Amino acid sequence: MITAGIDFGARNVKVVILEDGKIAARGTALTGFDLKIAAKEASEMALKAAKLKLDEITHITETGIGQGSVEFAADSVSEVGANAKAGVKLLPSARTIIDVGAEEARAVKCNESGAMEDFVVNERCAAGAGAFVEAMSRALEVELEQMGPMSLKATEAVPMNAQCTVFAESEVVSLIHAQTPKANIACAIHDAIAERVISMVRRLGITEDVLLVGGLAYDVGFVDSMKRGLGVEVHVPEFPEYVSAYGAALIARERAKE
Amino acid sequence: MAKKEFWRWPEYRHTVEGIDPQNGKVISGGVDIGSVSSKTVIMVDGEVFAQSVMRTGSSSPDSAERTMNWALEDTGVTLKDIHYVVGTGYGRVNIPFAQKAITEIACHGRGASFMWGPSVRTVLDMGGQDCKAIRVDERGKVQNFLMNDKCAAGTGRGMEVFADLLSVPIQEVGDRSFAVKEEPQAVSSTCVVFAKSEAVGLLRSGWSKDEVLAAYCQAMAHRVVDLLNRVGVEKEFVITGGIAKNIGIVKRVEKELGIQALKPDQWRDDPRFDPMLAGAVGAALFAKVLYERSQG
Numbered sequence: 423m424i425t426a427g428i429d430f431g432a433r434n435v436k437v438v439i440l441e442d443g444k445i446a447a448r449g450t451a452l453t454g455f456d457l458k459i460a461a462k463e464a465s466e467m468a469l470k471a472a473k474l475k476l477d478e479i480t481h482i483t484e485t486g487i488g489q490g491s492v493e494f495a496a497d498s499v500s501e502v503g504a505n506a507k508a509g510v511k512l513l514p515s516a517r518t519i520i521d522v523g524a525e526e527a528r529a530v531k532c533n534e535s536g537a538m539e540d541f542v543v544n545e546r547c548a549a550g551a552g553a554f555v556e557a558m559s560r561a562l563e564v565e566l567e568q569m570g571p572m573s574l575k576a577t578e579a580v581p582m583n584a585q586c587t588v589f590a591e592s593e594v595v596s597l598i599h600a601q602t603p604k605a606n607i608a609c610a611i612h613d614a615i616a617e618r619v620i621s622m623v624r625r626l627g628i629t630e631d632v633l634l635v636g637g638l639a640y641d642v643g644f645v646d647s648m649k650r651g652l653g654v655e656v657h658v659p660e661f662p663e664y665v666s667a668y669g670a671a672l673i674a675r676e677r678a679k680e
Numbered sequence: 681m682a683k684k685e686f687w688r689w690p691e692y693r694h695t696v697e698g699i700d701p702q703n704g705k706v707i708s709g710g711v712d713i714g715s716v717s718s719k720t721v722i723m724v725d726g727e728v729f730a731q732s733v734m735r736t737g738s739s740s741p742d743s744a745e746r747t748m749n750w751a752l753e754d755t756g757v758t759l760k761d762i763h764y765v766v767g768t769g770y771g772r773v774n775i776p777f778a779q780k781a782i783t784e785i786a787c788h789g790r791g792a793s794f795m796w797g798p799s800v801r802t803v804l805d806m807g808g809q810d811c812k813a814i815r816v817d818e819r820g821k822v823q824n825f826l827m828n829d830k831c832a833a834g835t836g837r838g839m840e841v842f843a844d845l846l847s848v849p850i851q852e853v854g855d856r857s858f859a860v861k862e863e864p865q866a867v868s869s870t871c872v873v874f875a876k877s878e879a880v881g882l883l884r885s886g887w888s889k890d891e892v893l894a895a896y897c898q899a900m901a902h903r904v905v906d907l908l909n910r911v912g913v914e915k916e917f918v919i920t921g922g923i924a925k926n927i928g929i930v931k932r933v934e935k936e937l938g939i940q941a942l943k944p945d946q947w948r949d950d951p952r953f954d955p956m957l958a959g960a961v962g963a964a965l966f967a968k969v970l971y972e973r974s975q976g
Contacts, residue, residue, distance in 0.1 A: 546874075548872075554873075587832075587871070588841060589832055
């Protein structure tokens with residue numbers, strides 16, 4: 423049986439196609455302003471890679487911000503539900519799944535069967551989401567992809583006082599003017615966002631194992647700050663950005679069987 | 681060509697006519713180094729004599745010196761002639777020539793009570809990087825206050841970001857926000873970063889710049905009214921700080937509160953009532969009292 427999950431993120435739309443429960447292909451496209459176009463692009467990319475046609479997919483489940491915007495999806499699932507399902511599938515011992523995307527951060531507590539038990543979410547403040555690192559990389563004039571590797575080279579901890587993204591931009595500029603090495607600033611940026619994400623997760627309680635997913639999990643500097651901040655091992659799966667889409671595809675499979 | 685900076689508000693200095701500092705008993709100074717603007721007020725026997733408003737630079741001592749020197753320019757008064765200087769604002773501890781530092785909350789309360797009269801009970805200070813709701817008694821003494829200095833939403837910085845995004849000079853934002861047929865729905869995001877994306881989406885879907893400004897002014901008004909309501913609003917009510925010059929915010933705050941602000945337009949005719957000066961005025965008043973006390 424072939425199923426698919428589609429995840430509408432603030433920056434990217436992600437598609438995962440499952441063939442008999444195994445990942446057959448992934449696809450992605452910039453979300454832009456038209457979710458239909460983005461969904462079409464991302465699904466075509468995945469279908470092409472899997473050498474499949476849209477009508478060969480038995481069931482498509484969507485998740486993320488644009489639920490209800492594509493007619494080829496049969497139904498939808500919450501992001502936290504998708505996170506829990508996929509997280510436990512990827513790491514059966516995972517009990518806390520932290521998902522940091524471009525404009526939202528979530529933490530889900532789940533049981534061994536991948537059912538969500540409790541969750542917290544921040545969707546109101548950019549300072550606790552990937553948009554913070556994006557804005558800071560612009561202020562620092564460092565490519566987003568370089569922020570992580572650069573952060574790991576930090577030699578000294580510099581504190582960041584500003585919590586707000588807008589204020590932090592000015593603070594980064596001041597740090598540059600004060601000749602602070604960029605690596606140290608990058609590390610301060612990662613520590614700052616990790617601190618905010620962790621304070622959100624603490625409201626839920628931290629149960630090991632901890633799995634970190636979402637686009638920001640690609641950022642090795644952020645992962646390192648999370649490990650230091652939480653004081654526990656933080657696991658990152660392969661393709662962390664596709665975890666919600668994978669969860670939606672797994673749920674599509676369950677629903678198709680019913 | 682350099683990109684035009686739409687957020688830039690005008691700097692200025694002013695001397696009040698008809699006051700002779702040579703005949704004054706006490707010349708006092710108030711210097712308010714905010715995160716965005718630096719202000720100096722020189723008082724002669726408790727009356728505003730000279731003032732300057734300029735942007736804060738990267739160093740507080742330099743900014744303090746520049747705003748003080750500019751206020752004194754062509755007045756015949758030099759720094760040596762000033763009996764006592766009080767510093768306030770976020771850079772208050774870094775003013776080399778100030779004898780004492782007093783918090784901006786106390787100074788805004790005192791200054792607002794002096795500028796708009798002893799009937800003032802609630803002061804909303806909307807600054808560059810923070811926003812405070814202050815309750816004062818009939819002498820301008822602070823009874824209670826609440827502050828947001830963690831988040832750019834509801835501060836001058838948020839408005840600057842929007843002026844730049846929409847390429848609208850910041851002084852025109854207020855008037856333009858009323859150039860709409862119908863008041864649109866407020867921008868729904870609190871966070872300035874998200875509000876920016878939301879605004880771009882609105883423009884793309886055909887909203888005019890004026891409509892987006894109206895929607896943002898309304899969102900900002902909601903935000904500060906929340907803060908005001910938590911501290912409790914009692915008449916008379918005044919707004920201080922740079923945003924008080926933005927009619928788009930003032931009118932919407934008034935509407936939502938159901939209370940009129942006291943003479944929000946007075947500064948247009950009389951620069952002594954510049955709402956940005958309230959902190960510096962309060963500081964200069966404290967300076968006068970402190971000097972007199974030191975003289976026994």
